Amino acid sequence: MSNAMDEQAVVSAVDETAELLRGDGADLVLVRADADLGCIELRLDLTDVECLDCVVPPDLLEQMVMAELQRKVSGAFELVLDDPRRV
Amino acid sequence: MGVTVYAPDGEVGPEPATLAAGPNVLTGLRIGVLDNGKPNAGLLLKRVGEQLAARTGASLVLVTEKGPGANAATPCTQDVFEHLRTECDVVLTGSADCGSCTSWSVHDAIQLERSGTPTVVATTTRFVELARRVAAGFGVPEARVVVFPHPLGGTDDDTIIAWADGAVDEVVALLSRPA
Amino acid sequence: MSTPELQIAEGRAGAPEVFEIADASPEALVEAYASRGWGDGLPLVAPTPERVEAMLAHTDGDPDEILGVLPPRFGKATRRLVAVNAVLAGCAPDVMPVLVSAVRGLARPELNLRGVNATTHPVAPLLVVHGAIAEECGFNGGIGAFGPGNRANATVGRAVRLILLHIAGARPGDGDASQDGQPSKYSYCVAENLAASPWEAYPRARGLDAPSAITLHCGENPHNVHDMESSQPGPILDKVATAMASFGQNNAPIAQGEYFVLLGPEHAATIAAAGWARRDVSLYLYERARFPAGEFRAAFKSRAWMPWMEGVADDRLLPMTGHPDNIRVMVVGGAGKHSMIVPSWGMTTSVTLAVEP
Numbered sequence: 001m002s003n004a005m006d007e008q009a010v011v012s013a014v015d016e017t018a019e020l021l022r023g024d025g026a027d028l029v030l031v032r033a034d035a036d037l038g039c040i041e042l043r044l045d046l047t048d049v050e051c052l053d054c055v056v057p058p059d060l061l062e063q064m065v066m067a068e069l070q071r072k073v074s075g076a077f078e079l080v081l082d083d084p085r086r087v
Numbered sequence: 088m089g090v091t092v093y094a095p096d097g098e099v100g101p102e103p104a105t106l107a108a109g110p111n112v113l114t115g116l117r118i119g120v121l122d123n124g125k126p127n128a129g130l131l132l133k134r135v136g137e138q139l140a141a142r143t144g145a146s147l148v149l150v151t152e153k154g155p156g157a158n159a160a161t162p163c164t165q166d167v168f169e170h171l172r173t174e175c176d177v178v179l180t181g182s183a184d185c186g187s188c189t190s191w192s193v194h195d196a197i198q199l200e201r202s203g204t205p206t207v208v209a210t211t212t213r214f215v216e217l218a219r220r221v222a223a224g225f226g227v228p229e230a231r232v233v234v235f236p237h238p239l240g241g242t243d244d245d246t247i248i249a250w251a252d253g254a255v256d257e258v259v260a261l262l263s264r265p266a
Numbered sequence: 267m268s269t270p271e272l273q274i275a276e277g278r279a280g281a282p283e284v285f286e287i288a289d290a291s292p293e294a295l296v297e298a299y300a301s302r303g304w305g306d307g308l309p310l311v312a313p314t315p316e317r318v319e320a321m322l323a324h325t326d327g328d329p330d331e332i333l334g335v336l337p338p339r340f341g342k343a344t345r346r347l348v349a350v351n352a353v354l355a356g357c358a359p360d361v362m363p364v365l366v367s368a369v370r371g372l373a374r375p376e377l378n379l380r381g382v383n384a385t386t387h388p389v390a391p392l393l394v395v396h397g398a399i400a401e402e403c404g405f406n407g408g409i410g411a412f413g414p415g416n417r418a419n420a421t422v423g424r425a426v427r428l429i430l431l432h433i434a435g436a437r438p439g440d441g442d443a444s445q446d447g448q449p450s451k452y453s454y455c456v457a458e459n460l461a462a463s464p465w466e467a468y469p470r471a472r473g474l475d476a477p478s479a480i481t482l483h484c485g486e487n488p489h490n491v492h493d494m495e496s497s498q499p500g501p502i503l504d505k506v507a508t509a510m511a512s513f514g515q516n517n518a519p520i521a522q523g524e525y526f527v528l529l530g531p532e533h534a535a536t537i538a539a540a541g542w543a544r545r546d547v548s549l550y551l552y553e554r555a556r557f558p559a560g561e562f563r564a565a566f567k568s569r570a571w572m573p574w575m576e577g578v579a580d581d582r583l584l585p586m587t588g589h590p591d592n593i594r595v596m597v598v599g600g601a602g603k604h605s606m607i608v609p610s611w612g613m614t615t616s617v618t619l620a621v622e623p
Contacts (some may be wrong), residue, residue, distance in 0.1 A: 020220060023213040024186045053160050054185035056217070064224065070278040074328065090290040093313045093350040094283040095304055095432040100335040100342040105375045226335070 006073060007033055010040060013072040017065050021056060025049040028065070031082070040069060043082040058083045106227060107203045109263045110176065113143035119175030120150040121167070121206075123159040123192060126240030127247050128182035132209060134251035136179055139258055149174050159188035163195050172202045177262050181209030182239050183232075189214045193221040196230060207261050209254075211237035231261040278330045279342040282350065284315070304432055305354075306424065306452065313353040321349035324362040326623040333366065334373025337380035339435025343369045347433055348425075355425035360403050361418055363623040364480060365425055368393055370622075371482040372429075376615040382484045383436035387516045388448035389611035392483045392526070393426055393455040394596070396469050399478035399621050400457040407457030409600025412488060423453030450487045456598050462531035463597035464538030469618050471544060476620035483526050483594075483616035486516060488606040499537040502605075503547065507554035509607050510586050519566035520612035521575060521588030527551065528598040528606040544595045552590035556583035570613070 010033045018028035025048040031041040042065065049055060056064070062081050069079060110116060118136050122129040129150075136147040149171065154164030163171075171178055178199055183189035189210060196206040208231065210218045215234045222230035235250050287298045295312050299305040311317070322329050322345060329346040336343055348365050357365070372379050372391065382389055395405045406416035413420060436442040444451070460467050469479040491509045493502045510525055517523025527547065529537070537547060560580025562569070572588045587593065594616065598606065610616070 020217040021186060023217070026186070051185065054187055056186035056190055057160070060190050060221070060224075064220065067224065071328075071331075088290055089286050089288045090295070090312050091284055091286055091314055092295070092298075093315070093318060093346075094285065094302075095299075095313065095347065095350045095354060095428065096339075096341055096435075097282050097344065097347045097433055098279045098342050100279075100332070100340050 009072040009074075010069065013068045014042060014065075017068045020064070021061075024051065024054045024056075026055045038077045039080065040073075040077050041080040041082070044084060046084055052085070055085075058086050105200075106229060106231070107200045107205045109205050109261075111263070113139070113145040113177070113259065113262065116143075116145045116176040117148040117174060118145050119148065119171050119178045121163060121171060121178055121180035121195060122150065122152050123181065123188055124152055125159050125182045125184060125188055127242060128209070128239065130244060130247050131235070131239060131251050132179050132181060134248050135209070135254055135258060138252055138255045139179075142255055143259065145177075159185075160191060162191050162198070168195075168198065168202075171199060172204055175204060178204055178206040179209065179258070180206060182235075183208050183210035183214055183218050184237065184239050185214065186217060189217050190221050193218055193225070193230065197222065197225045197227055200227065200230070205231065205262050207231040207233055207258055209233050209235060211235050211239060213237040233257050233261060278328060279332055279344050281330060282344075282347055287312075303437065306427055306431060308424075308452070310354045311356050313350040317353045318346065318349045321352050321357070321359045321362050322346065324359045324623065325349075325366055333369045336369075336372060336430070336434035338383055338441045339433070341433035341435060343373070343429065343433050348429065351428040351432060352421075352425045354428055355421045356417075357421040357425050358403070358417065361422050361425075363478070363621050364393075364395055364399060364403070364422060365429075366623055367480050367619060367621045368422075368426055368482065369429065371480060371617045371619050372426075372434075374617045374619075377482060377484065377617055378614045379434065381613050382611060383430065383434055383442055385611065386443050386445045387611055388444050388446055388451075388486060389484050389516065389614075390448060390450040390454045390487075391426060391430075392450070392481075392485055392608055393423060394468070394481040394483070394598075395422075395455070395457045395478075396460070396467055396480065396618075397476070397478040397621075405455070405457035407459035407598055408462070411456040411459070411598050411600070412606075413453070419455045419457070420453050423455030426455065427451060427453060448487050456528075459531060459597045459599060462534070464534055465544045465595075465597075468594075468596040469620075472618045474618055474620060478621035479618055480621055481616060481618040483524065483608060483610060484614040485524075485526065485608040485610040488528065488608050490604055490606060492604045493533065494603045497536060499540050499542050499547075499550070502533050502536060503550050504554060506605060506607060507551055510551060510555035510609070511557060513557070513561075513565045515609045517610050517612035518586065519562070519569040519571075521570060521572045522592065522615065523587050523612045524592045524594055524610040524616055525551070525555075525587060526608040526610075526616070527593060527595045528608065529595065530599040530602055530605045531597055532601065532603055533605045534597045545590075547595045548590045548593040551593050552585050552587070555586045557586070558582065559584040 154167040199206040
């Protein structure tokens with residue numbers, strides 16, 4: 001049983017979730033997917049967002065990202081989502 | 088020499104939600120509108136509600152915003168929820184035309200469905216995918232969603248009214264869908 | 267609705283807990299399980315990681331993907347958990363696609379698993395296996411179909427019950443309120459006897475075109491009907507109708523209640539030889555299994571009737587179920603002059619779905 005994290009699967013999952021945010025001008029950036037540490041780090045990019053309150057709320061966003069990653073990426077991992085709205 | 092075995096029961100999850108049973112006919116029923124205050128949401132939903140009533144013999148009995156302290160980026164207040172639940176048989180809500188208002192409109196709609204009130208969410212082409220994803224996350228991928236062109240805000244009144252009139256058939260179909 | 271909760275219900279569950287039992291004997295396993303409230307009273311096969319992996323090799327997709335959330339406990343059912351319960355039950359690994367599909371069926375809203383598990387009535391999901399997988403895995407739809415003796419029938423039926431006990435949390439007295447229980451709550455699984463059927467496969471009749479399928483029907487133990495003499499459909503089905511027409515059955519006051527009519531091959535052959543289709547059987551039984559409406563009203567103050575039934579006068583005959591399509595016909599069993607009926611619990615609708623791993 002391989003422990004390698006499938007980079008393609010991560011990129012695909014991140015992109016599909018990011019698509020749902022682009023309507024408000026936000027985006028999800030994959031900072032790193034570290035197979036050895038079992039860690040996936042993402043950053044929410046709000047640079048082009050006109051209305052901050054309009055973006056999907058932080059808790060729901062994290063759950064949606066997690067659900068999509070779990071669907072596509074096999075093996076255990078920890079998700080770190082850098083959301084600027086969270087102090 | 089011992090043995091390693093699995094436990095057979097697994098984790099517990101959130102209670103799955105299902106849609107409320109759609110009414111067979113809308114005649115005589117009470118329509119409510121939950122307006123989240125987004126630009127043109129009120130105009131659009133009221134028009135759909137009026138036309139729906141005219142077409143089916145139902146009545147538009149309640150038009151409400153989300154409540155004091157609440158807005159498009161929050162759920163409706165408990166009081167508003169109770170009003171809708173007790174005074175209406177079906178509800179139209181929206182507009183779901185940004186990330187957060189889509190999230191909360193769908194949330195409100197599913198809470199209403201859980202309480203037995205079929206609810207249609209008015210969303211736009213740019214946010215329908217998100218609406219469906221959020222609904223699926225609640226375990227109700229088949230939530231009732233009617234899709235309008237994007238954007239609603241900034242569009243002139245006559246166009247909004249034309250879009251509303253064009254959506255009535257779809258709304259009837261969505262509300263009449265069995266559970 | 268005090269604090270809003272936006273909770274995602276889909277996705278994947280964590281891998282189930284694993285623990286050590288110092289004594290590897292079968293007795294110690296049963297005791298370790300019983301002390302945790304698990305088991306069905308019969309000996310168990312130890313669900314070791316190796317055995318569970320062997321089961322999972324016969325499935326496709328993420329072992330920890332949530333297939334369904336099962337009430338009243340709202341346990342998240344995954345392929346891995348299905349595999350654990352399949353090992354416990356003594357299943358051979360090739361039946362896993364049947365069990366995975368059964369869990370999907372149990373989670374269907376129209377089956378109303380919450381009601382099925384929570385009621386005081388005796389009810390168990392009857393699992394019928396159709397088509398290629400029934401052949402390949404050696405399920406029995408012929409002589410002795412309801413038992414005992416066939417490994418696939420016995421263990422798969424048992425695995426379904428273990429899933430209900432463990433994942434769904436339907437334990438007698440705590441989650442399962444069935445007053446008396448019933449023997450079919452140990453194991454309730456047969457194959458459709460398509461080889462001996464004069465009609466097309468049952469899933470086809472329900473509009474499903476799949477090489478392998480399952481049906482789940484939540485109902486009572488099977489009721490026997492024997493007719494040794496008739497060479498015509500009418501008299502045989504008249505007897506079936508008398509078995510259906512009873513106020514003691516769970517679904518008597520419930521118009522949506524289904525009846526599964528499991529005709530033995532010889533009865534089916536007699537009926538088909540007279541030119542009757544499956545639908546003719548349903549229509550005839552709908553006509554014959556009746557009581558005067560007034561007797562229904564006297565027997566049941568509380569009824570779940572369709573609106574038209576309320577309009578029927580006391581002295582007119584009312585059918586035991588609201589629509590002929592609720593009378594579902596297929597062939598099960600071996601040589602002999604018997605048929606079985608399985609009345610439903612009532613507030614449940616049977617499901618038929620394709621087998622997918």
